[in-house]
Amino acid sequence: MKIIYGGSFNPPTLAHYKIGEYLLNKYPKANLIFLPTSSLYHKNDLAENKYRLEMLQIMSDKLGPRACVSDFEMKLDGYYGTSYTLSNFPNAHFVMGADNLQNICKWINFPNVVAQNKFIVLPRDNINIDKVIDEDDFLKKYKDNFIILNDFVESSISSTNYRTTRNKECLLPEISNYIIANNLYKKV
Secondary structure: OEEEEEEOOOOOOHHHHHHHHHHHHHOOOOEEEEEEOOOOOOOOOOOOHHHHHHHHHHHHHHHOOOEEEOOOHHHOOOOOOHHHHHHOOOOEEEEEEHHHHHOHHHOOOOOHHHHOOEEEEEOOOOOOHHHHHHOOHHHHHOHHHEEEOOOOOOOOOOHHHHHHHOOHHHOOHHHHHHHHHOOOOOOO
């Protein structure tokens, strides 16, 4: 099984690490691919691609040989959406939080992105994942495309929280040291 864990990872936090660790333990034969979005994605204040890749490599190395980092989206000349990315990773499962599931109808190439792919959905913001799927006729039709992992204990740690507070407890020590060494995420 290939598991694609996409995101901005701006920076990668302890929550990202714990999700990676959880998925590798839950699926002992799986490979986990961290796939950061490029700076061409419409998101404010993204650290340069190079830094986010290097921080993810640190995290990946710590998780072990079944974890790796892909720069696939960073090599593209634009942002084409998760559907395009997953078409280049056949038979992969894409990790998302319940908050993203609520907004999947706004994704590029919806509804095909749901119909043509498999997803692993983790709890987030106390959202009832089953209810989100069951109350949407389209998602309900493709319920078998979603693996819901309600046993994952969600974290309140986020990249935004780190950038706002600069709380080192949000990060692995190695990531914190990297951020300091590279003078990243300074308050403006």
